[in-house]
Amino acid sequence: xxxxxxxxxxxxxxxxxxxxxxxxxxxxxxxxxxxxxxxxxxxxxxxxxxxxxxxxxxxxxxxxxxxxxxxxxxxxxxxxxxxxxxxxxxxxxxxxxxxxxxxxxxxxxxxxxxxxxxxxxxxxxxxxxxxxxxxxxxxxxxxxxxxxxxxxxxxxxxxxxxxxxxxxxxxxxxxxxxxxxxxxxxxxxxxxxxxxxxxxxxxxxxxxxxxxxxxxxxxxxxxxxxxxxxxxxxxxxxxxxxxxxxxxxxxxxxxxxxxxxxxxxxxxxxxxxxxxxxxxxxxxxxxxxx
Amino acid sequence: xxxxxxxxxxxxxxxxxxxxxxxxxxxxxxxxxxxxxxxxxxxxxxxxxxxxxxxxxxxxxxxxxxxxxxxxxxxxxxxxxxxxxxxxxxxxxxxxxxxxxxxxxxxxxxxxxxxxxxxxxxxxxxxxxxxxxxxxxxxxxxxxxxxxxxxxxxxxxxxxxxxxxxxxxxxxxxxxxxxxxxxxxxxxxxxxxxxxxxxxxxxxxxxxxxxxxxxxxxxxxxxxxxxxxxxxxxxxxxxxxxxxxxxxxxxxxxxxxxxxxxxxxxxxxxxxxxxxxxxxxxxxxxxxxxxxxxxxxxxxxxxxxxxxxxxxxxxxxxxxxxxxxxxxxxxxxxxxxxxx
Numbered sequence: 001x002x003x004x005x006x007x008x009x010x011x012x013x014x015x016x017x018x019x020x021x022x023x024x025x026x027x028x029x030x031x032x033x034x035x036x037x038x039x040x041x042x043x044x045x046x047x048x049x050x051x052x053x054x055x056x057x058x059x060x061x062x063x064x065x066x067x068x069x070x071x072x073x074x075x076x077x078x079x080x081x082x083x084x085x086x087x088x089x090x091x092x093x094x095x096x097x098x099x100x101x102x103x104x105x106x107x108x109x110x111x112x113x114x115x116x117x118x119x120x121x122x123x124x125x126x127x128x129x130x131x132x133x134x135x136x137x138x139x140x141x142x143x144x145x146x147x148x149x150x151x152x153x154x155x156x157x158x159x160x161x162x163x164x165x166x167x168x169x170x171x172x173x174x175x176x177x178x179x180x181x182x183x184x185x186x187x188x189x190x191x192x193x194x195x196x197x198x199x200x201x202x203x204x205x206x207x208x209x210x211x212x213x214x215x216x217x218x219x220x221x222x223x224x225x226x227x228x229x230x231x232x233x234x235x236x237x238x239x240x241x242x243x244x245x246x247x248x249x250x251x252x253x254x255x256x257x258x259x260x261x262x263x264x265x266x267x268x269x270x271x272x273x274x275x276x277x278x279x280x281x282x283x284x285x286x287x288x289x290x
Numbered sequence: 291x292x293x294x295x296x297x298x299x300x301x302x303x304x305x306x307x308x309x310x311x312x313x314x315x316x317x318x319x320x321x322x323x324x325x326x327x328x329x330x331x332x333x334x335x336x337x338x339x340x341x342x343x344x345x346x347x348x349x350x351x352x353x354x355x356x357x358x359x360x361x362x363x364x365x366x367x368x369x370x371x372x373x374x375x376x377x378x379x380x381x382x383x384x385x386x387x388x389x390x391x392x393x394x395x396x397x398x399x400x401x402x403x404x405x406x407x408x409x410x411x412x413x414x415x416x417x418x419x420x421x422x423x424x425x426x427x428x429x430x431x432x433x434x435x436x437x438x439x440x441x442x443x444x445x446x447x448x449x450x451x452x453x454x455x456x457x458x459x460x461x462x463x464x465x466x467x468x469x470x471x472x473x474x475x476x477x478x479x480x481x482x483x484x485x486x487x488x489x490x491x492x493x494x495x496x497x498x499x500x501x502x503x504x505x506x507x508x509x510x511x512x513x514x515x516x517x518x519x520x521x522x523x524x525x526x527x528x529x530x531x532x533x534x535x536x537x538x539x540x541x542x543x544x545x546x547x548x549x550x551x552x553x554x555x556x557x558x559x560x561x562x563x564x565x566x567x568x569x570x571x572x573x574x575x576x577x578x579x580x581x582x583x584x585x586x587x588x589x590x591x592x593x594x595x596x597x598x599x600x601x602x603x604x605x606x607x608x609x610x611x612x613x614x615x616x617x618x619x620x621x622x623x624x625x626x627x628x629x630x
Contacts, residue, residue: 035415037422086601091414095361096557096601099550103594111587217546221423228419260434263427270423271408274416 007250013139014208014222015246016146020201021216021223022230022238023150024194029232031170031190032087037098039198039223040216041105042078046071046199047206047215048113051120060123064203068196075195076188083191084184109213120206142204149200150239153193157235166190218263222249225266228273231283241281245269323471332463336535337575339467342474343531345571348555349481349564350524356562357485358517359497361414364421366549367428368522370539371398372529374432377447377539378440387452387534391473394530395523402522406515425549432541446540449533470531477527482564484520493517525552547590554593557600560610569608 021039028036036042046067053063082101086093124141157163168176169186177183202216209215222245230241248269253262279285326338347369354360372394379385379393405424409417433444441447451462452469460468484490492513495503504510533539555570577596578589604611 035419093601095418097598099553100594100597103590107587107590107594111585217426221426224419261430263430267423267427270420274412275408
């Protein structure tokens, strides 16, 4: 039983990462109905920026804040330069641009920072076990940071005028524009926020999985699974879904399929959700007029 | 309907007609291809064999994405099934290399059919997502310990090199190249035949207007799942050819990137153009070779930038661009085709 509890807790810890990336995906999906295949790569690039800053002597939390700001700007610029021109293009074009972006960032990471796997410092002091060995100090701190980020995002969208404007722009761009919301600016802002959230997830997961250019591939798949499970148009659902996927992944990996097939669990979750309940746990069913 | 213009193509309307100049062009192309056997070095022949294999893989995407409008970012998985089928049959069961091709096609086709079922309910983006997850998960599945007696686990499998039969005066590289050329011709002929007839029109109708297609009596589910199966079978043949050319398979050669390369090849060649698949195959084989001289990261960067550039500038790919060029040069011939 202790073993199961341990698996669940460490599942929740990795689930918090998936929840954050899933939230970033959902934010972009809500605003533009695009799934950002390059979300993981953008987070990896942010993590490299953070590592470079730390190696240059910046204290951890300073580097953390700078990275989040840089990522925000990067996300907004990507939206403005690459994504806006194809906003209303066919799906194939959009997917092509996202995959292109994924390739370019992945190659840039490898080019500038090399392909070797690098350790990444944790601000919560390595992996000492805590609470009878149930959770390492990093897992605890990482979950805390992610939860704070999620809470901040929630407060931002619920209780600020800007958050309201962004929700309006995503919900009904035409009406929002008529009410004086600068929809395009909101889209860029949304991309920036998504990139910033992704950056936090990247910096928090890097001490666990180590940093290399392909670090986020698997995590992105888990995040997709989480977002779909919770409902791809529901931010709360995505967060819940992310945690559920984290737990399922760990428990299945430990007891049923073995750790070597963990990614297949994500694949099965994705297929199962899309077949059984395509709207996800909290999403609205999509109806289209014919 | 967003799906309606998934593939904005100029090249497919005229593919059905068997015009004299097309036949001549194909024959000249084949003559050059055969002549190359005796003209270039073994290493170049190896590259050309790989080009043919990649071209078959891109063709599988042409049929699925370009003609039928179903997006896949995971065809590397079917490619892997074909490659492994050939390798396993050759090493574990001692089959001759050429007998494994149909088995590879069928094995990949069956897996494709199974994936095609969930794909029925998933349009556009979601299908891209599922297939992407499949591509990421594929190497892990190949590495599973339970199967390692069969698949060789992480180490993979090494196969024997094919030799020319009947005492033909060819070295193995020349023979393998000719073998790939023959199989490639069959696959392209099948693909071309499939898409120009009634089934092909049904596929395109589903791509352009699924609802109208269904009300015209096309069985949407049957056509889409079968297209998926056929496409996967083509990818399986491509994988089998790769095994025969490289004589080696390992899980990590079937990572996410191989699926993405196929997608890039598809876009570069032209999504719905069957000759375009050849450009796509050549692109996948030769561009990294050139780019690797610059840096290990250069192929990815170049692929990515080219992909984005094509999306903005030349959405119909090289084949579509050439088609437009020819259309401009021979305006008379194609006046009717531009009426669309």
